[in-house]
Amino acid sequence: MACMAGKSNRQAIIEKEAYTIPQIKKACKAGTGCGGCVTPVGEVPKLLAHTLKKLGKATATGICAHFSYSRRELFDIIKVKELKSFEEVLSSVGQGSCDGCELCKPIVASILSGLWNDHALKAGRDQIQDTNDRFLANIQKTGTYSVIPRCPGGDITPDTLIAFATTAKKYGLWTKITGAQRLGMYGAKIHDLPDIYKELVDAGMETGPLL
Incomplete structure (x- = not known):
């Protein structure tokens, strides 16, 4: 999938003269998932700079069209x-x-x-x-959010663990142990985030704001 996306982006730059990130996004829908690929350190800016260099065109040095600075x-x-x-x-x-x-x-x-x-x-x-x-949550490709509460030192009481599971079940979220060995809940809708945060904080877990 990444290779196909890279090919599509490269074609947009060469064939459609999409020489800026906004033009690439418009031409081939780059960055419409999590958006990480179009950030200044993402793959699309790197591909753009590399392709423009091969085409013999000057590359932009600023962070975007609005600022000509790094x-x-x-x-x-x-x-x-x-x-x-x-x-x-x-x-x-x-x-x-x-x-x-x-x-x-x-x-x-x-x-x-x-x-x-x-x-x-x-x-x-x-x-x-x-x-x-x-x-204060990570948006996923589906448009829903993941919530990863903070457990200082990795310590968690049985009651807090039960509260985490109860909250996840209440809002229809799926859970997992992340690669960083943290508890994560996924699939949260944006309008549910304040209530999820409140329930987790009330249970003793550190997470987002009480909106």
Whole structure:
């Protein structure tokens, strides 16, 4: 499947002149699953840079069409200029008058949170977070979410374990032990996340917010 997707993306770049990530997404639906392949460290940007080089075309060095800087450069700029919001960053060093894109918004959100230590979901910043960070759960290809509660030191009481299973059963979720040896529940609908979080926190497990 990955090979077929790579071939489709490469054809879009060569045959349809899709020379940017948004153009590739429009041409062959790249990134419509979990979205990981179109992030700055994903496979699609790497393929784009490699293919453009083979075609003898200059490759873009910025994180997206709105910022002609790498993440490291953008971090330094935001720090020196003491920019505190996405709007300030875009107007100060960005390009275009739009609201940014799914590539630059979560990157800027991460930089702002790291530099100024404000809450990641602070008003005005919540909508520029990556989907996983916004809902504090991992979106799956099906559009549902996985919830992986934190168990400090791997310790869990029998009652907490029962509560985990009861919550999963109540919301029709399937469970597994992850590769990192953590308890995971999968298939959660977005509107159920606040209730799931509350039940898990009430049972003594550390997880998402009480929305």
